[in-house]
Amino acid sequence: MIRTEKLEVRTKGENDIINITQKVDSILQKLGAKEGIANLFLQSTTSALTIIEYEEGLLTDFPRTLERLAPKNAPYEHEKAWGDGNAHSHMRSSLIGVSMTVPVIDGRLALGQWQSIVLTEFDVRPRKRTVIVQFVSSSSTE
Amino acid sequence: MIRTEKLEVRTKGENDIINITQKVDSILQKLGAKEGIANLFLQSTTSALTIIEYEEGLLTDFPRTLERLAPKNAPYEHEKAWGDGNAHSHMRSSLIGVSMTVPVIDGRLALGQWQSIVLTEFDVRPRKRTVIVQFVSSSSTE
């Protein structure tokens, strides 16, 4: 059995890191999820999904680390062609990824104690993002 | 219900970035996919799967970004032992990853407007790659 829902998330722009754990959990509860897999997929090329301990220091450190990997002001061919200032955002999205599969046990996301699922905005302006949330469960009496 | 297919992809060597979106979509249509999840898995340690906007500038920028992360000419123990010139290719593959799960809705990959699924070749010579494509759907009347 597979159920598909959409989660809309509004971001404030670059380096906004939004904890979506509870919203995903709410969708699973609405679907009556018990045991299965939650597949999360972000429909974007300038933001990403990852897992992090949602702690203030790390929320500052993570964008700084990404600045080392794909600096905002490095020379990018995409920027020369389009001038929209977000080539680094594309790089970061392709590095981190937009797809994630999380176990569901006893109706809840089976996350570790410190794990939060986050949407990290890399684009340079506020965006409205769509995360597709799918729940796969056993087909029988569950 | 789970169906498993294989997609063979020939690459031209280092930094060849191949858009496999339409080929995966064709497999899903052949399988009669409606709603479910497409699991993609690349059987390789020197190439990777990711999602990117398939735009000429970004296709140049992405390899340059990876050169910053795992430079071709950095000293690598793997290179000292084997001398096959692709230690950086291994690093890049392990960083980006080879596994991805994409929602399928109404028989199509539920990608965002600008998202393309790509196989990025990091190895230093042309290779023949295998992507395993699995489709998981509800078991009933579908």
Added chain:
Amino acid sequence: MIRTEKLEVRTKGENDIINITQKVDSILQKLGAKEGIANLFLQSTTSALTIIEYEEGLLTDFPRTLERLAPKNAPYEHEKAWGDGNAHSHMRSSLIGVSMTVPVIDGRLALGQWQSIVLTEFDVRPRKRTVIVQFVSSSSTE
């Protein structure tokens, strides 16, 4: 049909890279897996799952590459606040990721010839880690 198991892994601390392929394969055999998908999820924010050729040189090269991406001694806000010396471990975990889906064919993980699934410990001390292993298969006579 979905089955969920847990795999406990003890690590020796920073940069211990543990090949868990055979243990995952054993779980799948215990479950009588034939064709389906293995979903692996590591309940951690300071270690990660990835795929690599399990070769001595690469096992040295990979931590060195991560040191370039998120240096141990860079200034981190997390470190200023908590002083537990593992801010870089958090960064590396969020970059590499903790979730992976691997095809199962004929009862075995459908890995490429050189692919091994590894748990890479980034934390600065030995840890006991939990990997959730789920197997999704067709529901009928399989």
